[in-house]
Amino acid sequence: MVAVAVALLSLALLGYTYVGYPILVALLAKLFPQRGLETAAAGAPYQPTVTVCVPVYNASAYVAGKVDSLLAQDYPRDKIDFLFYSDGSTDGSVDLLGGYAHRDPRVKLILGERRLGKPAALNRMRREATGDLLVLTDIRQPLCPAAVRSLVAALEDPRVGCASGNLVLSGAAGAGVYWRYESWIRRSEARFRSMVGITGPLYAMRRADLGEVPGDVILDDMWVPMRLRRQGRTILLVEAAEAYDEAFADEREFGRKVRTLAGNYQLFARMPGLLVPFVNPSWFETFSHKVMRLLCPWAIVALVLATAAGLCAPGDLGPGALWTLRALAAGQALFALMALLGARGGRLAGTARTFVVLHVAAVVGLWRFLSGSQKVTW
Numbered sequence: 404m405v406a407v408a409v410a411l412l413s414l415a416l417l418g419y420t421y422v423g424y425p426i427l428v429a430l431l432a433k434l435f436p437q438r439g440l441e442t443a444a445a446g447a448p449y450q451p452t453v454t455v456c457v458p459v460y461n462a463s464a465y466v467a468g469k470v471d472s473l474l475a476q477d478y479p480r481d482k483i484d485f486l487f488y489s490d491g492s493t494d495g496s497v498d499l500l501g502g503y504a505h506r507d508p509r510v511k512l513i514l515g516e517r518r519l520g521k522p523a524a525l526n527r528m529r530r531e532a533t534g535d536l537l538v539l540t541d542i543r544q545p546l547c548p549a550a551v552r553s554l555v556a557a558l559e560d561p562r563v564g565c566a567s568g569n570l571v572l573s574g575a576a577g578a579g580v581y582w583r584y585e586s587w588i589r590r591s592e593a594r595f596r597s598m599v600g601i602t603g604p605l606y607a608m609r610r611a612d613l614g615e616v617p618g619d620v621i622l623d624d625m626w627v628p629m630r631l632r633r634q635g636r637t638i639l640l641v642e643a644a645e646a647y648d649e650a651f652a653d654e655r656e657f658g659r660k661v662r663t664l665a666g667n668y669q670l671f672a673r674m675p676g677l678l679v680p681f682v683n684p685s686w687f688e689t690f691s692h693k694v695m696r697l698l699c700p701w702a703i704v705a706l707v708l709a710t711a712a713g714l715c716a717p718g719d720l721g722p723g724a725l726w727t728l729r730a731l732a733a734g735q736a737l738f739a740l741m742a743l744l745g746a747r748g749g750r751l752a753g754t755a756r757t758f759v760v761l762h763v764a765a766v767v768g769l770w771r772f773l774s775g776s777q778k779v780t781w
Contacts, residue, residue, distance in 0.1 A: 564636025
């Protein structure tokens with residue numbers, strides 16, 4: 404019976420993490436939505452000065468699309484400028500950005516002599532920025548015209564620490580299906596009381612709130628907002644502020660997720676208070692959304708081993724327990740077959756493959772964190 408208990412407990416952990424918690428937080432958002440955050444003042448519109456900060460590394464293929472989308476922002480021209488930091492680029496990105504800077508004085512370029520990573524870029528841009536608000540965005544994703552205006556409006560209320568943009572992915576890759584599921588959870592968390600992280604390609608905050616980012620931090624999109632969340636500030640999702648990208652294939656998504664999950668381990672090691680109730684105002688969401696996902700790969704291993712052990716040595720298992728293990732084994736075999744087929748087996752099979760890739764990435768991410776081998780450079 405021990406094998407059955409372990410298998411069912413592991414299945415319950417997986418079920419809560421991927422089904423139970425998303426439904427629960429969606430219900431909480433429906434029943435207890437946060438209220439009272441002002442996004443539009445009476446009288447004059449809220450239009451502080453804004454510096455858009457963009458770190459760049461060998462991104463010549465994306466420069467034109469990104470810069471054109473920034474210059475087309477629906478925000479007063481005299482209250483917005485654009486700061487680009489080249490992190491040791493060698494592919495012609497600097498020349499392209501220099502051309503824009505020559506044509507428009509609002510575009511400024513900072514040259515980093517060698518590649519140091521995103522934290523160094525953020526720290527340098529924070530020191531050089533002049534805007535009261537910072538919009539932090541990656542070079543790869545072009546923005547909708549209303550992105551800056553929408554993010555700024557969300558920061559009118561001083562209780563809001565960060566305003567996160569909305570990443571819209573195109574394409575049929577499994578990562579796109581996963582991101583839509585993840586976005587649903589984030590929307591629910593934001594409507595309930597606060598997100599537990601932000602969308603890294605696009606977010607905004609007050610320049611005074613950014614502070615110095617440690618040079619070896621892997622995930623600025625967790626470090627920056629969760630530091631403010633611990634102070635009781637709210638992290639909002641601004642759905643109208645859209646950034647656009649394509650969903651990665653599983654092979655490329657694997658490397659990105661390894662980095663992300665290694666960064667999660669680092670974050671909890673650096674900010675253990677996030678794991679403590681009453682210290683972290685979003686402890687429940689942090690534990691359910693972030694910590695439980697780090698435990699899920701081991702729950703899968705326990706499920707597989709317990710099922711196999713029970714079927715190989717049934718002992719005094721009753722008919723009900725035996726059939727339970729057989730059903731679990733059949734389900735695992737079907738899931739494994741779908742994951743092996745991947746996109747060749749249709750969207751559901753492609754999603755199963757992505758699920759497996761993400762959990763393997765969590766194990767590799769743990770190894771890279773423990774060994775200190777995860778690079779800060781992106």
